[in-house]
Amino acid sequence: MKVRMRSQVAVEEIMARKRKLADDIEHKDIWIKGDxxxxxxxxxxxxxxxxxxxxxxxxxxxxxxxxxxxxxxxxxxxxxxxxxxxxxxxxx
Structure with a gap:
């Protein structure tokens, strides 16, 4: 799935927090990568x-x-x- 964000600030905030998904058992199969x-x-x-x-x-x-x-x-x-x-x- 590709998601387009309206602001670069939102992108940077999401990218900074993406590692927390790895610790969450329910979301272990979700990966976030930059374009x-x-x-x-x-x-x-x-x-x-x-x-x-x-x-x-x-x-x-x-x-x-x-x-x-x-x-x-x-x-x-x-x-x-x-x-x-x-x-x-x-x-x-």
Whole structure:
């Protein structure tokens, strides 16, 4: 579905809050992405392809610590939180 907004302020506000959807179980399958031109879509496709290759090349130890993902049109290492860290954070 494509939604057109009347103001750029509304767009920026929605884009800033879109990550909260990932935390909401009822809306977990909803994704919000900004509009991209053909060149931007191609660049993102190439980056996703690179991320997929790098994910496959990880060692077993690396698989427990991080994975590769495309974020803000850049390829980034995304570190996984250890269960102990999550439990400790919940206690505080």
């Amino acid at each position: 991209m031109n053909l060149e931007e879509r191609e660049k993102e496709r190439v980056l996703r392809s690179e991320a997929k290759v790098k994910k496959k090349k990880r060692t077993e130890i690396e698989k427990k610590n991080f994975y590769w993902r495309v974020l803000d049109m850049r390829l980034k290492k995304w570190y996984l939180r250890k269960k102990e860290e999550v439990v400790e954070e919940a206690r505080n």
